[in-house]
Amino acid sequence: MEENVIDSSPIPAEAYEKYQNRWVAIRDDRVIAADDDADALLANPEIQKEDMLFHVPRAGSMRF
Numbered sequence: 234m235e236e237n238v239i240d241s242s243p244i245p246a247e248a249y250e251k252y253q254n255r256w257v258a259i260r261d262d263r264v265i266a267a268d269d270d271a272d273a274l275l276a277n278p279e280i281q282k283e284d285m286l287f288h289v290p291r292a293g294s295m296r297f
Contacts, residue, residue: 243259243285243287244257244259244287244289245259245262245263245264247264248264248267248289249289249292251264251267252264252267252289253289253290253291253292254269254288254289254290254291255267255268255269255288255289256268256269256270256271256274256286256287256288256289257274257286257287257288257289258274258277258279258280258284258285258286259284259285259286259287260281260283260284260285265279265280265284266279266280271286271288274286
């Protein structure tokens with residue numbers, strides 16, 4: 234049985250289309266900023282210490 238990982242992910246569903254293989258900062262269930270590099274994303278002045286950072290995987294790479 235295949236689990237729908239996107240439905241149970243803390244990453245908003247629309248991020249899987251827009252931000253594949255990028256790092257995103259999430260606040261209040263929204264993408265605040267994105268970057269190819271995690272360190273560059275952390276250096277972004279829009280990022281707050283409470284934001285969650287995630288890497289959005291490429292399409293098709295999340296099968297269990």
